[in-house]
Each structure stands twice: as C-alpha cells, then as structure tokens.
Amino acid sequence: QVQLVASGGGLVQPGGSLRLSCVASGFTISSYAMSWYRQAPGRERELVAGISSLGGSMNYADSVKGRFTFSRDDAKNTVYLQMNSLKPEDTAVYYCNARLSLTRSYWGQGTQVTVSS
16 A cells, blocks of 8 residues: 655744655565655645656755755665745645556555744
C-alpha cells in the first residue's frame, strides 16, 4: 500500500527556514518521480520542486530557485524540502507527490507552512 506522510510545517517569520519531510512506504522512492507541490488559499496547486524517476533531473519553480532545496535519502525512503529565506508568499499547504506511472499518482496529506511576522 502506497503511503506518503509529510511533516515539518509550521509558523515561521519572514527570512526564516523550515525543512519538510515526506516518508514514503509501499514503494522505493529512488525508482520514481518525487515532487513537492503547494497550494495557497484561492490558488491552484503548483509544483515547487521535484526529481524525475531514477534521479535523472531536478527542477524548481522560478519563485523558489536559490531558496529551496529538494533532497532525497534513499536509505530512509524519504524526500525533503529545505526552505530558506522564506517569504509571506510561500504560505501554503505543501504536499508530497509520488508518480509511479502515467496513471498512478499519490499525494501525502499536506503540511501547513505559514510565513508571517
């Protein structure tokens, strides 16, 4: 059974940092595309960062380049999103996604990130 459990969100001041974690079970993350998305109130869900299957390439949204870092620990079957220099516009619910095939995509439960003074 595929499961994604995200954690690490919280309230942080502008300029602060957070690290999100997503623990996967039921499959091996190193073989599949893994991504972080976010959804702010009233907006569509958007891709933040991700890695293609078998670690072929990594991509970031322009709005987070240079501030966010996606990483993967295959031994722990876990992906991370290190978020630095956070801005109020980064406030959103962040979701972990695993794409196992063209028709099989799984989502974690989401973790709230709020950037506010």
